[in-house]
Amino acid sequence: MRIDWNQYQPSGFYDELFAAPGQARPSAAELADYLASLGVRELAERQSDADRAIVEMGITFTVYTEGQNIDRAWPFDVIPRTIEAMEWARIESGLIQRLTALNRFIDDLYHERRVIKDGVVPDDIIATSANFLEACVGGHPAYGVWANICGTDLVRDRDGTVYVLEDNLRVPSGVSYMLENRMVTKQVFPEMFEHASILPVDDYASQLLDMLSSLSPRKIDFPRVVVLTPGIYNSAYFEHSYLAQRMGVDLVEGQDLCVADDECVYVRTIRGLERVDVVYRRINDTFLDPECFDKDSVLGVPGIMRAWRAGNVALANAPGAGVADDKVVYAYVPKIIEYYLGEKAILPNVPTLLLRDDDSRKRVLSDLSQWVVKPANESGGYGMLIGPRATDEEKAAMAVAVEANPRNYIAQPVLALSTAPTLVQGEIEPRHLDLRPFILQGRGVWVTPGGLTRVALRRGSLVVNSSQGGGSKDTWIVAVNR
Amino acid sequence: MSLLSRVAERLYWTARYLERAETTSRLARVYGNLMLDLPREAGLSWDVLVQITGGGDVYREMHPSPSVDTAERFFVADRNNPSSVRSSLALARESVRTTRDIVPSEAWRSINELCLWVTQELDAETSHRRRYGIHSRVVERCQQISGMLADTMSHDAAYQFFRLGRGIERADMTTRIIDVAAAMLLGRENLARFDNTLWMAVLQSLSAYQMYRQKVRRPIHGPDVIAYLLKDTQFPRAIAFSLREIGAALAMLPRSGDPIKKLGDLRRMLALRDLAELSIAGLHQWNDEAQLKLGELHALIQATWFRPSTTTLPAQAPAVPTQSPAMPTQSQSQSQTETPAAVGVQALGR
Numbered sequence: 001m002r003i004d005w006n007q008y009q010p011s012g013f014y015d016e017l018f019a020a021p022g023q024a025r026p027s028a029a030e031l032a033d034y035l036a037s038l039g040v041r042e043l044a045e046r047q048s049d050a051d052r053a054i055v056e057m058g059i060t061f062t063v064y065t066e067g068q069n070i071d072r073a074w075p076f077d078v079i080p081r082t083i084e085a086m087e088w089a090r091i092e093s094g095l096i097q098r099l100t101a102l103n104r105f106i107d108d109l110y111h112e113r114r115v116i117k118d119g120v121v122p123d124d125i126i127a128t129s130a131n132f133l134e135a136c137v138g139g140h141p142a143y144g145v146w147a148n149i150c151g152t153d154l155v156r157d158r159d160g161t162v163y164v165l166e167d168n169l170r171v172p173s174g175v176s177y178m179l180e181n182r183m184v185t186k187q188v189f190p191e192m193f194e195h196a197s198i199l200p201v202d203d204y205a206s207q208l209l210d211m212l213s214s215l216s217p218r219k220i221d222f223p224r225v226v227v228l229t230p231g232i233y234n235s236a237y238f239e240h241s242y243l244a245q246r247m248g249v250d251l252v253e254g255q256d257l258c259v260a261d262d263e264c265v266y267v268r269t270i271r272g273l274e275r276v277d278v279v280y281r282r283i284n285d286t287f288l289d290p291e292c293f294d295k296d297s298v299l300g301v302p303g304i305m306r307a308w309r310a311g312n313v314a315l316a317n318a319p320g321a322g323v324a325d326d327k328v329v330y331a332y333v334p335k336i337i338e339y340y341l342g343e344k345a346i347l348p349n350v351p352t353l354l355l356r357d358d359d360s361r362k363r364v365l366s367d368l369s370q371w372v373v374k375p376a377n378e379s380g381g382y383g384m385l386i387g388p389r390a391t392d393e394e395k396a397a398m399a400v401a402v403e404a405n406p407r408n409y410i411a412q413p414v415l416a417l418s419t420a421p422t423l424v425q426g427e428i429e430p431r432h433l434d435l436r437p438f439i440l441q442g443r444g445v446w447v448t449p450g451g452l453t454r455v456a457l458r459r460g461s462l463v464v465n466s467s468q469g470g471g472s473k474d475t476w477i478v479a480v481n482r
Numbered sequence: 483m484s485l486l487s488r489v490a491e492r493l494y495w496t497a498r499y500l501e502r503a504e505t506t507s508r509l510a511r512v513y514g515n516l517m518l519d520l521p522r523e524a525g526l527s528w529d530v531l532v533q534i535t536g537g538g539d540v541y542r543e544m545h546p547s548p549s550v551d552t553a554e555r556f557f558v559a560d561r562n563n564p565s566s567v568r569s570s571l572a573l574a575r576e577s578v579r580t581t582r583d584i585v586p587s588e589a590w591r592s593i594n595e596l597c598l599w600v601t602q603e604l605d606a607e608t609s610h611r612r613r614y615g616i617h618s619r620v621v622e623r624c625q626q627i628s629g630m631l632a633d634t635m636s637h638d639a640a641y642q643f644f645r646l647g648r649g650i651e652r653a654d655m656t657t658r659i660i661d662v663a664a665a666m667l668l669g670r671e672n673l674a675r676f677d678n679t680l681w682m683a684v685l686q687s688l689s690a691y692q693m694y695r696q697k698v699r700r701p702i703h704g705p706d707v708i709a710y711l712l713k714d715t716q717f718p719r720a721i722a723f724s725l726r727e728i729g730a731a732l733a734m735l736p737r738s739g740d741p742i743k744k745l746g747d748l749r750r751m752l753a754l755r756d757l758a759e760l761s762i763a764g765l766h767q768w769n770d771e772a773q774l775k776l777g778e779l780h781a782l783i784q785a786t787w788f789r790p791s792t793t794t795l796p797a798q799a800p801a802v803p804t805q806s807p808a809m810p811t812q813s814q815s816q817s818q819t820e821t822p823a824a825v826g827v828q829a830l831g832r
Contacts, residue, residue, distance in 0.1 A: 270490050
């Protein structure tokens with residue numbers, strides 16, 4: 001039986017696919033017709049095809065709380081999320097603008113600190129940032145770019161405005177799921193790709209390799225690039241190995257690398273030690289080098305910071321880049337863009353209150369149920385409070401935490417995240433979602449066409465993080481002929 | 483770009499685990515049949531298999547009063563037995579999982595599928611008849627995976643490590659299978675009249691029956707079977723053939739001098755005297771020695787390629803002392819990590 005889209009009710013939220021019940025947006029018109037012709041039952045069958053493919057392809061995501069059970073299949077919804085190419089072009093330029101400015105900002109922080117001297121960002125915010133690393137002061141990454149790979153989270157509010165929710169400049173993950181989602185979608189909806197003009201995403205691995213190679217300190221034709229993973233128990237291990245495989249470079253663990261007396265990094269091979277030029281590291285700053293940071297880290301490579309400071313190896317992202325994805329610094333990003341580029345931010349921030357300000361703190365703590373409160377340095381949705389859904393105990397605990405360390409918290413209004421139709425137990429229902437595009441910056445800047453759409457699979461839930469039980473969708477940038 | 487030591491190690495172990503799973507399934511299949519063929523008073527039990535494949539100590543600790551059922555389960559399905567079919571496949575899967583960037587993705591898919599299937603099947607309480615089907619499938623799929631790797635991987639260094647692992651495990655398992663028969667015959671005079679049935683079963687467990695018949699055109703006779711399984715250079719599961727495979731793989735790897743020398747010891751053991759004339763006890767002793775030598779070869783492979791104790795910089799790099807301060811800490815952290823390969827090393831100590 002055909003799907004009757006008139007029955008689909010986004011109930012007051014901005015829906016990505018439907019402007020009104022039965023009325024598909026231009027980017028989704030073809031898709032809506034196509035899905036309607038399939039019918040719900042056929043659609044459910046395609047969903048199980050997709051689920052099976054995902055298990056067999058071994059696409060997994062680790063959830064920390066599950067202990068030994070490291071094989072949770074990546075939850076995937078077959079109905080794609082569409083964005084019109086025209087709108088995407090604007091978002092893309094906003095993302096390029098933002099990362100360009102952030103990299104100027106980081107480079108400035110580790111050198112002249114003009115931005116502080118000029119009073120744009122208060123000194124104490126940087127001084128108290130857990131992600132500002134003294135060991136990186138004076139470092140010279142290639143092109144002055146510290147965050148080479150960035151995953152920026154975008155959300156859309158009720159009125160259709162797209163906001164930047166956060167910048168992930170440390171070790172953002174999810175891009176492999178974006179790529180695999182497309183592979184699975186092509187398998188289950190091959191008909192759609194024959195007709196519609198959907199931008200391809202498969203280019204990512206070669207763009208990434210080109211960018212990484214361009215960072216090599218040795219100017220040679222084929223610099224040796226490696227992906228450094230913390231190992232199989234990391235939640236994103238699948239992605240690490242996937243990217244290494246796609247780029248055709250070695251996936252290494254800390255124990256595979258060493259730093260010799262010449263302050264160069266070497267990899268252990270069956271022929272002996274071989275020089276490494278670029279390390280795409282997927283381990284956090286503080287585990288990177290036990291000589292320099294966490295003494296007990298067995299994941300890192302002793303001496304790699306010496307090699308980096310000596311300019312003998314490129315690390316991507318550069319250590320210390322995380323200083324700009326502190327959620328308190330986030331609040332200053334529009335000003336940072338104006339300061340370095342002399343332009344207004346193309347993509348707005350979500351209005352953000354810094355709880356270090358006494359007035360803001362009083363206002364937020366007096367009615368926590370109105371706010372989303374986030375710790376400044378967590379990622380993956382850990383430690384966050386969603387006011388309207390929190391219990392009194394949770395709110396009380398958050399109030400105590402905020403009072404103990406106000407610098408470490410921000411508050412934002414509860415956004416009415418946009419929705420898209422999602423197949424849930426054989427029914428099509430609206431579910432909230434966000435979007436994480438990935439931006440690469442080396443000599444130039446490049447943005448993935450679309451990104452990873454994450455969807456909160458529970459009804460009404462606003463938490464899309466994969467580590468919190470969210471799922472994902474394929475994202476289509478669709479050129480519409482008008 | 484040379485192959486990473488760690489990746490070489492995991493490929494090597496992938497091959498060993500796959501081969502171990504396959505041979506263990508072969509043994510279980512044939513042994514199950516044998517128990518049906520031989521009269522009860524022959525006193526066959528699964529304990530012999532558990533003993534021979536090296537899980538005896540763990541088994542006795544877990545099952546103070548063993549029975550047919552516990553022994554079979556331990557041999558096939560027990561997670562605590564590092565050599566059980568289930569554990570071997572799980573370890574193979576972990577090794578491939580951590581070398582997914584090297585191994586063709588179809589092979590990863592097959593191993594993943596097989597592993598999920600076996601776990602599912604073994605968790606369900608199954609009849610003996612069904613068990614037979616499981617083992618056949620394991621054998622079939624392991625061969626398929628091995629064939630797939632041979633046909634879709636470049637036969638570069640990475641593949642040579644796979645081949646090396648398979649050859650060593652195969653030689654080792656063949657000595658153990660011969661040992662199973664020897665152990666059963668030893669001290670069981672009443673079994674003597676089933677002698678032929680037993681040796682036939684041994685041949686079948688290695689899929690060698692047909693090939694043996696073509697080559698040795700005489701009635702089944704113990705010493706002939708032993709000579710064939712040790713010395714035949716044309717049958718893939720015979721020890722002489724496996725040693726050739728190992729030699730061929732070693733010859734294609736850099737810095738292989740020491741392991742090649744050690745392989746020579748094994749070859750001399752095979753050539754030394756008329757092995758078929760050995761008494762059952764002598765045969766058992768020969769097997770023990772061969773396994774010991776294979777273990778030494780393994781240790782040399784490990785020292786040469788996986789965890790070299792000294793590190794030298796490549797020639798074009800500026801000369802530095804080989805013992806840089808960073809090195810000792812590195813090798814320490816290496817031994818602390820619980821990689822699948824590290825688990826494998828323990829599993830070998832049987």
